[in-house]
Amino acid sequence: MITNQIRKLRFEGGEMTQQELADRIGVTRQTINAIELGKYFPSLEAAFKIAAVFNLSIEAVFHFSEN
Amino acid sequence: MSFREKISWISLLSMSIIYGIYFWSVATVAPQNSGVHFGALLTTVISLAFVQVALITGAALFSPKEAKAPLDEREKLIELRSTRIAYAGLASGIATACLLGTLDPPVVYNSNGLLFILVTVELLRSASQIIQYRRSA
Numbered sequence: 001m002i003t004n005q006i007r008k009l010r011f012e013g014g015e016m017t018q019q020e021l022a023d024r025i026g027v028t029r030q031t032i033n034a035i036e037l038g039k040y041f042p043s044l045e046a047a048f049k050i051a052a053v054f055n056l057s058i059e060a061v062f063h064f065s066e067n
Numbered sequence: 068m069s070f071r072e073k074i075s076w077i078s079l080l081s082m083s084i085i086y087g088i089y090f091w092s093v094a095t096v097a098p099q100n101s102g103v104h105f106g107a108l109l110t111t112v113i114s115l116a117f118v119q120v121a122l123i124t125g126a127a128l129f130s131p132k133e134a135k136a137p138l139d140e141r142e143k144l145i146e147l148r149s150t151r152i153a154y155a156g157l158a159s160g161i162a163t164a165c166l167l168g169t170l171d172p173p174v175v176y177n178s179n180g181l182l183f184i185l186v187t188v189e190l191l192r193s194a195s196q197i198i199q200y201r202r203s204a
């Protein structure tokens with residue numbers, strides 16, 4: 001299972017909205033919402049772009065567990 | 068609701084209603100009266116094009132930014148999955164039509180049967196898109 005810290009990072013990063021993050025990585029706001037809720041797992045390219053927005057490594061944003 | 072989901076709803080509802088009226092008229096008119104069938108089909112196609120263009124233009128006016136944006140990766144995946152499901156429906160429908168064709172039905176029923184399969188498959192594709200958009204909302 002893949003979980004992520006995007007919602008937390010958005011609020012820590014100056015209350016960034018889903019729309020702002022979506023515009024920066026080139027997807028829709030609904031896709032960001034689906035990623036945050038764990039209903040859609042982004043491509044590797046999108047995951048790297050999201051991590052780059054927060055100036056973090058991909059492992060700091062996305063976590064994988066076997067459970 | 069995203070712009071793409073609205074498009075799927077417009078497609079599903081407009082095709083259900085307009086082609087529903089057409090197929091109802093086909094079922095209630097004698098198969099020999101091919102002139103009536105052709106006129107009804109022409110009216111259906113023009114009506115559908117007019118209604119869909121009007122509704123999609125209206126939806127685009129409410130969310131111009133989304134309307135101009137290309138599909139993102141999640142939307143492309145939803146389109147691909149829906150097309151795959153619809154293809155399975157199309158293959159099954161064509162196989163059924165081939166079997167029923169051996170019963171030698173009137174030409175009007177045969178051609179309308181194929182049209183019915185195409186419309187049903189398109190409805191299946193739109194419905195599948197809506198379900199996937201709702202699931203990931």
